[in-house]
Amino acid sequence: VHGSDKGVWILPVAGLPELSEGDDLAALIAGATELADLDVVVVAQKAVSKVEGRVIQGDKHELVAGESSRVVRRSGDLTIAETRHGFVCANAGVDASNVPPGQVSLLPLDPDLSARRLRARFEQLGGVDVAVIVSDTFGRAWRLGQTNVAIGVAGIEAFTDYRGSTDFYGNELTATRICTADELASAAELVMRKSDGICAAVIRGVAVVRGSGSAQQIVRPPNDDLFR
Amino acid sequence: VHGSDKGVWILPVAGLPELSEGDDLAALIAGATELADLDVVVVAQKAVSKVEGRVIQGDKHELVAGESSRVVRRSGDLTIAETRHGFVCANAGVDASNVPPGQVSLLPLDPDLSARRLRARFEQLGGVDVAVIVSDTFGRAWRLGQTNVAIGVAGIEAFTDYRGSTDFYGNELTATRICTADELASAAELVMRKSDGICAAVIRGVAVVRGSGSAQQIVRPPNDDLFR
Numbered sequence: 001v002h003g004s005d006k007g008v009w010i011l012p013v014a015g016l017p018e019l020s021e022g023d024d025l026a027a028l029i030a031g032a033t034e035l036a037d038l039d040v041v042v043v044a045q046k047a048v049s050k051v052e053g054r055v056i057q058g059d060k061h062e063l064v065a066g067e068s069s070r071v072v073r074r075s076g077d078l079t080i081a082e083t084r085h086g087f088v089c090a091n092a093g094v095d096a097s098n099v100p101p102g103q104v105s106l107l108p109l110d111p112d113l114s115a116r117r118l119r120a121r122f123e124q125l126g127g128v129d130v131a132v133i134v135s136d137t138f139g140r141a142w143r144l145g146q147t148n149v150a151i152g153v154a155g156i157e158a159f160t161d162y163r164g165s166t167d168f169y170g171n172e173l174t175a176t177r178i179c180t181a182d183e184l185a186s187a188a189e190l191v192m193r194k195s196d197g198i199c200a201a202v203i204r205g206v207a208v209v210r211g212s213g214s215a216q217q218i219v220r221p222p223n224d225d226l227f228r
Numbered sequence: 229v230h231g232s233d234k235g236v237w238i239l240p241v242a243g244l245p246e247l248s249e250g251d252d253l254a255a256l257i258a259g260a261t262e263l264a265d266l267d268v269v270v271v272a273q274k275a276v277s278k279v280e281g282r283v284i285q286g287d288k289h290e291l292v293a294g295e296s297s298r299v300v301r302r303s304g305d306l307t308i309a310e311t312r313h314g315f316v317c318a319n320a321g322v323d324a325s326n327v328p329p330g331q332v333s334l335l336p337l338d339p340d341l342s343a344r345r346l347r348a349r350f351e352q353l354g355g356v357d358v359a360v361i362v363s364d365t366f367g368r369a370w371r372l373g374q375t376n377v378a379i380g381v382a383g384i385e386a387f388t389d390y391r392g393s394t395d396f397y398g399n400e401l402t403a404t405r406i407c408t409a410d411e412l413a414s415a416a417e418l419v420m421r422k423s424d425g426i427c428a429a430v431i432r433g434v435a436v437v438r439g440s441g442s443a444q445q446i447v448r449p450p451n452d453d454l455f456r
Contacts, residue, residue, distance in 0.1 A: 007240060007419060008418050009235055009236070010237075010238070011235040080454065088369070088370040090403070096399060097395050097401050097404065098395045099397065099399075100397050101397055137404065140407075141316070141368075141369040141453075141454075142315075143377065143447070144387075144445070144448050145386075145405045145406060145410070145446065147406065148406075148411065149371065158373075159373050167325050167326045169326065171324060171325055171326070174325075177372070177373045177374065178373060178375065178376075179371065179373030179374065182371065182373070183376065183417050183418055186375070189411050190411055190415060190431075191235060191236055191434075197396050206418050207421065218372055218373065219370070219371070219372070220368075220369075220371060220372050224372075225370060226301040226369075227301075227370065227455045
């Protein structure tokens with residue numbers, strides 16, 4: 001655990017060029033900012049999808065069907081679908097914003113693997129031991145608007161688990177397991193505003209717990225899902 | 229809009245005493261940290277409930293029923309309920325953690341009003357024009373774990389609305405409305421770890437949009453709710 005007495009700092013990674021398939025995204029980020037051990041590097045899904053060749057030409061409606069493993073709800077133009085990864089989101093993550101007109105972006109095939117590869121590449125490039133989160137913008141069932149969440153995680157635990165620990169008063173904390181990975185993704189969004197084209201941010205000073213967490217662990221299993 | 233080129237800083241407010249009904253929470257926070265114009269002060273629900281006399285003795289199951297306007301789902305010991313404010317959360321916000329044994333905390337009667345009052349008091353005390361968010365820890369329908377969200381907002385817009393604006397490629401952003409208030413609450417949680425008793429944080433440097441937003445605006449209206 002890394003201390004946070006001096007607070008947490010969220011830095012936008014500015015100055016990245018337009019991204020294309022095959023680009024070395026980790027090298028571009030490492031070249032645009034100074035990374036340090038224990039930093040959390042948050043990278044927008046769109047950037048990862050671009051370098052992984054997941055921005056393609058095609059009919060959006062057909063692609064949504066192809067990316068969905070299950071339609072959760074439909075309402076007018078909106079399809080809330082479960083992706084093959086188990087994420088529940090609008091249009092199974094198929095999105096036509098921040099990509100060239102006529103193209104759409106699909107989620108990475110395995111965003112946890114994308115995060116692990118970026119992390120390994122940062123280590124290789126600069127000898128730094130950072131965590132990586134791939135973030136995307138998801139809606140919520142009962143709250144308007146969207147927030148950024150983690151769809152890929154590497155190098156940290158996805159959760160900070162208080163279950164079994166006690167609070168100041170000696171009460172056992174029975175139900176609290178904070179999804180730190182999602183909070184880190186949301187925090188990074190504060191400097192990754194949509195219209196600025198900032199697709200990465202560095203979070204420094206957060207009390208991250210080193211580990212081999214994944215975004216896959218965040219997916220609520222079907223037998224625990226009351227809103228199928 | 230306030231710039232964020234130098235990033236965003238999240239500072240824990242440490243050294244607050246145990247809180248009781250009637251305490252001047254804004255004065256305690258202002259005395260423990262240096263506030264500046266455009267700061268966002270995030271205060272945990274538990275702290276607000278304590279000073280507002282909403283931590284009480286009582287039977288948890290009865291209090292959950294009293295705080296609920298509608299039961300959304302029940303599963304074993306868990307009740308997912310809608311509160312009178314319209315928030316959908318576990319046990320209608322009734323919580324026995326971080327309060328003296330035998331007592332439970334209820335949500336503030338009007339958390340938006342709580343936020344507005346804190347904001348006015350900060351201005352009165354130090355002449356500073358800050359925004360205030362009252363945060364609480366909510367679960368999610370399809371993702372495990374909890375994140376902090378805004379249940380009270382004052383001094384800023386709850387959303388950053390990109391609808392109608394265009395991206396780098398000239399695509400119109402049709403669906404994106406980021407719930408900045410929830411992201412600020414999540415970001416603050418990164419320094420408000422449960423077991424440390426930190427109940428407030430200051431967020432500095434974020435591109436907040438001044439306005440009269442509220443957490444009430446975040447509540448998805450029934451006719452737009454596909455998961456009732």
